[in-house]
Amino acid sequence: MRVCAVIPCFQEELRSSALEVLTKATIVASSSGGRVEAWLVGPTAEKHSSKAAQYGAATLRVMELEVDSEAKGVNVSLGRRIVDAVDELMTQSTAELATEGAPQPPSLLLFDNTELTKDVLGACGARLDVPVIADVVDLSWDGHQCIAQRPTYASKVMSKVHAEGSVILCSIRAGLFEPDEKPVKATTHRYKSPQTDLLGQVLKELVAPEGDTVDLTEAPIIIGVGRGIADETGKDLVAKLATLIRGEIAISRAHFESGMYSHTLLVGQSGKVVAPRLYLALGISGSIQHVAGMSESHTIIAINKDPEAPIFDLADLGIVGDLYQILPALIHALESTQA
Amino acid sequence: MQHARVLNSGKIQNEWTSIWHIQTEAFFLYSDMSQDRTILVCAKETPDTYSDLSFSGGSVQFSNPRPVLNAYDASALEEALVLSEAHGFRVHVVMIGPEKASETLRKALAMGADEATLLTDAPKDADSAVIAKILAAFVEQFGPDAVIMGRQSQDTDVGLAGGMLADHLQWPWTTNAIGIRFEQEAFWVKRQGDSAQEWIDSPMPCLITCSNNLNDPRIPTLKGIMASKKKPMHIVAIDSLPGGDALSTLAPSTTIESLTPMPERAAGELVEGDLETLVEALMKGLGSIPETGVGS
Numbered sequence: 001m002r003v004c005a006v007i008p009c010f011q012e013e014l015r016s017s018a019l020e021v022l023t024k025a026t027i028v029a030s031s032s033g034g035r036v037e038a039w040l041v042g043p044t045a046e047k048h049s050s051k052a053a054q055y056g057a058a059t060l061r062v063m064e065l066e067v068d069s070e071a072k073g074v075n076v077s078l079g080r081r082i083v084d085a086v087d088e089l090m091t092q093s094t095a096e097l098a099t100e101g102a103p104q105p106p107s108l109l110l111f112d113n114t115e116l117t118k119d120v121l122g123a124c125g126a127r128l129d130v131p132v133i134a135d136v137v138d139l140s141w142d143g144h145q146c147i148a149q150r151p152t153y154a155s156k157v158m159s160k161v162h163a164e165g166s167v168i169l170c171s172i173r174a175g176l177f178e179p180d181e182k183p184v185k186a187t188t189h190r191y192k193s194p195q196t197d198l199l200g201q202v203l204k205e206l207v208a209p210e211g212d213t214v215d216l217t218e219a220p221i222i223i224g225v226g227r228g229i230a231d232e233t234g235k236d237l238v239a240k241l242a243t244l245i246r247g248e249i250a251i252s253r254a255h256f257e258s259g260m261y262s263h264t265l266l267v268g269q270s271g272k273v274v275a276p277r278l279y280l281a282l283g284i285s286g287s288i289q290h291v292a293g294m295s296e297s298h299t300i301i302a303i304n305k306d307p308e309a310p311i312f313d314l315a316d317l318g319i320v321g322d323l324y325q326i327l328p329a330l331i332h333a334l335e336s337t338q339a
Numbered sequence: 340m341q342h343a344r345v346l347n348s349g350k351i352q353n354e355w356t357s358i359w360h361i362q363t364e365a366f367f368l369y370s371d372m373s374q375d376r377t378i379l380v381c382a383k384e385t386p387d388t389y390s391d392l393s394f395s396g397g398s399v400q401f402s403n404p405r406p407v408l409n410a411y412d413a414s415a416l417e418e419a420l421v422l423s424e425a426h427g428f429r430v431h432v433v434m435i436g437p438e439k440a441s442e443t444l445r446k447a448l449a450m451g452a453d454e455a456t457l458l459t460d461a462p463k464d465a466d467s468a469v470i471a472k473i474l475a476a477f478v479e480q481f482g483p484d485a486v487i488m489g490r491q492s493q494d495t496d497v498g499l500a501g502g503m504l505a506d507h508l509q510w511p512w513t514t515n516a517i518g519i520r521f522e523q524e525a526f527w528v529k530r531q532g533d534s535a536q537e538w539i540d541s542p543m544p545c546l547i548t549c550s551n552n553l554n555d556p557r558i559p560t561l562k563g564i565m566a567s568k569k570k571p572m573h574i575v576a577i578d579s580l581p582g583g584d585a586l587s588t589l590a591p592s593t594t595i596e597s598l599t600p601m602p603e604r605a606a607g608e609l610v611e612g613d614l615e616t617l618v619e620a621l622m623k624g625l626g627s628i629p630e631t632g633v634g635s
């Protein structure tokens with residue numbers, strides 16, 4: 001039995017979501033008696049393999065993938081490259097394990113839940129013709145049956161999903177637990193990447209507007225900016241505050257319409273799902289679609305002038321008042337402590 | 340070749356049950372499809388998940404009993420309609436659902452789609468994998484130039500069907516579109532990635548899944564609603580699709596064992612008062628989180 005953390009490697013740094021997946025893989029493996037493998041695919045696969053061993057993977061399967069020339073250093077790839085890679089690794093590793101005299105081992109493949117994974121997970125499942133469970137917050141596996149918990153109905157309901165088969169794919173929601181170092185001695189297997197037919201598809205251009213270099217799912221402090229921040233004055237206040245408390249800025253959908261911020265920063269059902277140490281919600285009402293993306297945050301502090309705003313139902317600390325008065329005073333207080 | 344039943348909605352209420360039982364031996368004919376290029380929009384009906392939710396006996400109820408067109412599919416349809424206005428595509432909407440889903444499908448026609456197909460008699464508890472296989476059979480038969488659909492459904496939030504369908508078809512795909520253009524006989528899709536936006540260019544046929552953040556779907560006008568009643572809606576049993584016998588008995592590979600209310604976060608302290616009180620409470624709150632660097 002093996003639990004395989006599938007890790008796309010397109011960046012210089014290994015993403016913390018990848019380490020979380022490895023940690024989850026070691027937990028599932030130790031309770032099911034399986035071995036942990038890391039499948040590292042991408043241009044920086046070789047580079048990150050030692051880190052995977054540090055986080056518990058005893059078998060490292062490394063496949064250097066071609067990168068689209070536009071997409072150096074970012075978590076971007078045309079999806080087919082990754083689907084072909086996973087397919088190839090499955091075929092090759094199964095064949096190897098069979099020649100080692102073992103019957104084909106049951107395999108649980110764990111992915112993170114980035115946009116890159118979301119782009120390929122369904123296609124991987126169809127290609128391998130195996131069950132897939134997406135966006136899981138917890139799971140158990142006994143080599144045949146997988147029982148997973150996943151939030152549904154805009155994260156208002158927990159759904160317990162059952163799948164069985166010799167191969168099962170799951171993606172794991174990010175930010176839910178601490179990556180845990182567990183160094184092991186690992187053996188490395190290297191694979192040649194398959195020739196991917198991109199079917200005429202071309203990655204033309206990466207558009208990375210201001211602010212787009214941050215990866216919200218990795219940020220410990222997030223400042224969520226809602227409609228209550230309505231103009232450049234407000235935006236400047238938020239920027240100052242962000243520097244002072246080492247926060248990254250996220251937005252509600254209200255700022256899709258305002259055009260004040262980059263769309264990459266959207267948090268919620270149709271944006272990113274985050275679980276930072278602190279989510280500071282500024283002028284966000286707390287619509288269920290927004291809350292779906294941040295309700296797992298460790299601490300939530302909300303500032304809103306409406307004492308009835310639904311965001312206060314989930315905030316650990318709620319501050320009732322006008323942002324345009326509170327933020328300048330708060331910034332002043334922060335500056336005087338840091339001076 | 341027999342024609343599938345084309346429904347006019349006037350009949351729907353009156354002859355609800357009796358008119359559905361048409362067997363299609365071969366497939367059905369579409370009106371003058373050969374001239375035009377077609378975008379197929381795959382859509383789903385869902386409960387109104389944004390109305391109030393309650394539990395009874397392990398199942399979920401919503402205060403609005405009327406199903407809705409999945410918001411992400413509505414965005415997909417809106418985008419298809421915009422492309423159609425600019426480039427003359429025909430827009431066909433396909434939905435897998437029970438017969439009464441024709442009411443929701445009719446809304447898609449009222450928004451402006453040209454034609455629709457309702458695929459009925461899906462296997463029980465169909466999951467994304469089953470849905471994708473059924474849609475693949477339909478798409479292969481129908482032969483659209485592009486498939487556009489929502490990136491996920493607003494009830495389950497699973498988001499797998501698009502990628503699965505693309506792999507079955509062996510078509511290029513792009514997910515999470517926040518902008519679509521049609522230029523030089525190709526679809527240029529801007530997708531929202533993890534830390535950047537990507538422009539990806541795909542030749543036809545291709546598949547695109549849409550974020551709901553790429554447009555605001557139009558509300559049907561009265562004129563649109565009137566026109567929709569004359570537009571063709573084909574009702575097709577899944578077992579009459581190519582390979583239909585196998586499709587209609589597909590077993591889901593994932594099943595939902597239970598639904599339970601999400602543990603709710605307890606509301607914390609609510610602070611009201613003068614500015615000084617508020618700032619003091621905030622400083623204390625921020626100071627309790629080491630990563631802010633406040634208070635260290």
Ligand SMILES: Cc1cc2nc3c(=O)[nH]c(=O)nc-3n(C[C@H](O)[C@H](O)[C@H](O)COP(=O)(O)OP(=O)(O)OC[C@H]3O[C@@H](n4cnc5c(N)ncnc54)[C@H](O)[C@@H]3O)c2cc1C
Nearest residue numbers: 226227228252253268269270271283285289290305323410
């Ligand atoms: C299918 C679907 C998916 C969606 N996905 C998302 C998603 O992923 N993310 C998302 O965010 N939204 C999403 N939405 C939209 C969502 O329903 C809300 O419309 C949106 O989240 C509202 O943003 P908001 O809270 O900033 O604005 P509002 O709801 O308008 O709230 C603004 C708040 O600011 C407060 N305020 C105003 N001025 C001040 C001031 N001076 N000082 C203090 N407080 C002030 C007000 O009291 C109010 O509570 C989605 C909607 C749909 C239909």
